[in-house]
Amino acid sequence: MKIGIVSDIHGNFHALQAVLKDIQFNQCDMVVFLGDYIFAGVNNNEILDLLISYESIHENAIVLKGNIEDLIYPIESKEEWIYPINYDIYSNFTQEHINWIKGLKSDHIEVVENKVIKFIHNPCEDFLYEMVNPIKREQNKIKKSAFEKLSSETKEDVLIYGHYHLFLDEQVSETRFICPSSVGTPFNGSASAQYMIISVESNNIRTKCIEVDYDINSQILCLKDHIFYKKHRDNLNKYIRTIESGHNYL
Numbered sequence: 666m667k668i669g670i671v672s673d674i675h676g677n678f679h680a681l682q683a684v685l686k687d688i689q690f691n692q693c694d695m696v697v698f699l700g701d702y703i704f705a706g707v708n709n710n711e712i713l714d715l716l717i718s719y720e721s722i723h724e725n726a727i728v729l730k731g732n733i734e735d736l737i738y739p740i741e742s743k744e745e746w747i748y749p750i751n752y753d754i755y756s757n758f759t760q761e762h763i764n765w766i767k768g769l770k771s772d773h774i775e776v777v778e779n780k781v782i783k784f785i786h787n788p789c790e791d792f793l794y795e796m797v798n799p800i801k802r803e804q805n806k807i808k809k810s811a812f813e814k815l816s817s818e819t820k821e822d823v824l825i826y827g828h829y830h831l832f833l834d835e836q837v838s839e840t841r842f843i844c845p846s847s848v849g850t851p852f853n854g855s856a857s858a859q860y861m862i863i864s865v866e867s868n869n870i871r872t873k874c875i876e877v878d879y880d881i882n883s884q885i886l887c888l889k890d891h892i893f894y895k896k897h898r899d900n901l902n903k904y905i906r907t908i909e910s911g912h913n914y915l
């Protein structure tokens with residue numbers, strides 16, 4: 666059983682296209698999307714259309730929501746702390762997009778052979794790293810005590826989560842923790858589109874971190890040509906810097 670794990674697209678449509686092509690090439694039996702698809706960049710509608718059609722075509726696709734998808738609620742109640750660009754992104758959504766986002770589940774449990782695997786965007790409120798460098802996140806070390814606490818609260822054998830934009834595969838106490846980095850905005854210093862394939866065979870789980878080159882120049886042209894760029898230049902320049910460097914300038 667081969668499962669493709671896709672997380673944290675954050676508006677990077679070209680990176681998503683490259684990853685889905687690679688997943689097709691690798692013939693995964695199942696694909697799980699761990700959330701944080703939108704409210705960044707300029708291709709939010711294209712990403713939603715692609716995910717909605719992917720889910721309808723592929724029986725074994727699971728699409729979960731991230732914390733970013735929940736921004737839809739404070740946007741609808743017109744909270745002041747929302748970045749203005751996110752009001753513009755929201756105003757371009759169709760009712761179908763909005764209904765689809767609101768219908769997404771937060772987690773999914775899958776039993777593969779004897780392994781119970783839980784998928785979720787952000788597994789806990791605690792930050793799982795000692796923050797040494799908020800930009801170059803690959804310099805941060807995992808916070809063992811936070812993982813131990815999370816393990817004690819986790820019933821499943823394997824916990825697969827997104828949110829941190831860094832690859833991870835660690836056994837802590839009774840739990841195997843796996844993070845597939847980020848498709849659209851990795852924070853490990855590599856400007857590729859990143860995801861993971863896990864293979865479960867005879868109760869053994871193997872993980873493979875995959876970095877796919879994508880057309881980053883087309884994505885940047887798309888950002889600079891978009892009407893949002895004139896209105897939200899500072900915001901989109903930080904976004905461009907993030908995808909070019911693979912570090913967190915958001």
Ligand SMILES: [Mn+2]
Pocket residue numbers: 701731732733786787827828829
């Ligand atoms: Mn997140």
